Each structure stands twice: as C-alpha cells, then as structure tokens.
Amino acid sequence: MSDGTDLIKLYSARILALAADIPHLGRLETPHASVTRRSPLCGSTVTVDVVVNNGKLEALGQDVKACALGQAAASVAAAAAIGATYQQLVQARDQLRAMLKAQGPVPDAPFDGFEVLTPAVEYKNRHASILLSIEAMVEAMEQATAPAS
Template sequence: MAEADLMQLYSRRILALTTTIPHLGTIEAPDASAMRRSPHCGSSVTVHLGLQDGRIARFGQEVRACALGQASASVLGSAVIGMDRATIADARDRLSAMLKQDGPAPDGPFAELEALLPAREYPNRHASILLAWDATLEAMDKAAA
C-alpha cells in the first residue's frame, strides 16, 4: 500500500473519531453481550447492552480494532441510545453497501460514516469496520430472545 493511500485511508477525520469513542467499557448487568472478531486482522469488538421496549437503553463497547474499526464504533456509539434493531440493521446494511457496492454513505445520525469512504478500496478492512454493528445486532437478538 502506498504511503499516500495510507494517509488518505487514515485521514484526520477518521483519527479524530478514534479519540472520541462513546460508551467505552462494560455496563452493569447487561441484558446481553456479543463479541465479534475479524479473521483478517484480529480486530474485535464486544458489545454489552440493555433494552427497554425494544430499544437500546444502555450500551457499552470494548473496542480492540484498527483505526477504521474504532471510527465505525465511534459513529455507532454516538447515536445508538434509543435505537431499535431495524434502525441499526438498516444503517449496517447501508454501511456495507457503501463499502462493497459503491452505495451512498448512511445519512441522519450515522452520517459521519462518510469518513470511511476511502476504505472502499481496501476490502480486507471491511470486516473490521462492520464489527461493532454486527456485535450490536447479535446482542440485540440475544436480549430479545
């Protein structure tokens, strides 16, 4: 990977998101937890959450990922409280389409995901970017069961 490509991929905007990841850590007595790990790079995210009326009321995340995975977790964490499963799943699917199918960046509370557009060119990083989203959906499913 060329140095200019790396600089674009790890832009200041992405790095800024990595320094402000909301809801880091665990929560007391979660309704469910889920961990996802990328086999490509070893990045992992563990999500702990509590639901109220099908919406996320409490949220904690342990993020051990590259800058791209951290940035994605930061955007998720900034808007996750009060979200239902359908909203999280829709944003995750739009993020995946942005990365893999040249789709538009998600909008609304997840508009900051646009910072990850340069990652389209690096398919081996896509799994890390989706970790927090997949762990959140899995934890929601466990909590609802």
C-alpha cells in the same frame, strides 16, 4: 497498489480523532445481552453490551480492540446508536455493508457519520474490522429482544 497519499487519506485526522474518542467505551455491569465479534483477517475484536427497553437501545458498552478504522467505526456507531430500534440498527449495518462492498450511499442519519469511512471502500481487507461494532450491536439487540423460551 495504493501509494502513500492514499494511506494518508485513509487515516485522516478525522478518523484518528474518532478512534481516540469512542463513546460508551467500557463494559456494562448488567447487560441484557453481550456479543463479541472478531475479524479473523486482522484479529480486531469488539465486545458490545446492551440494555434494551421498550424496543430501543437504552445503554451501550463497548470493549474495542481494533485498528484505527475499526475504532472510528465503533465511535460513529456508538454515537448514533442510543435510542435506536433493532430495525434501525439492521438498516445501518446493511447500508454500511453496501457502502463498503458495493459502493452504495452513506447510511441514513443518524448513522451518516460513517461517511468518514468512504476512503476505506478500496481497502477490502479493512471492511470486516469496520463492520464489527455495528454487527455486534445488531446481534446483541436481537438477543436482548428475543422472546424467552
């Protein structure tokens, strides 16, 4: 069981600052795709709107209702996502998942800001909330770039 010192480290001033200042907060009026993801364990919910042009994320909107860790992750993801391709977002998601679940390295730049969440590796019940935003971005990019049927 973790003690109070571990929780203080987990909810560091840097994490709380990121949670309080999430870029691209709010919904887009005319997104190319929108995705809502929810963590059944804690109830955190993130809705992501994207506009994609020339295979790159041009505009992003987020509605984030999550714990401080989920909010901080949404902040890091949003700060790095504009201009990213679908493949770059997939790589960032996969690297973040590996960092959390397999103690892998911090995701590559420009998503290396996820380093702030390394203390959460020990808190498996928080992983789903941390992954919500980047997973929603990947899914929305996939929908926005899928060929019309």
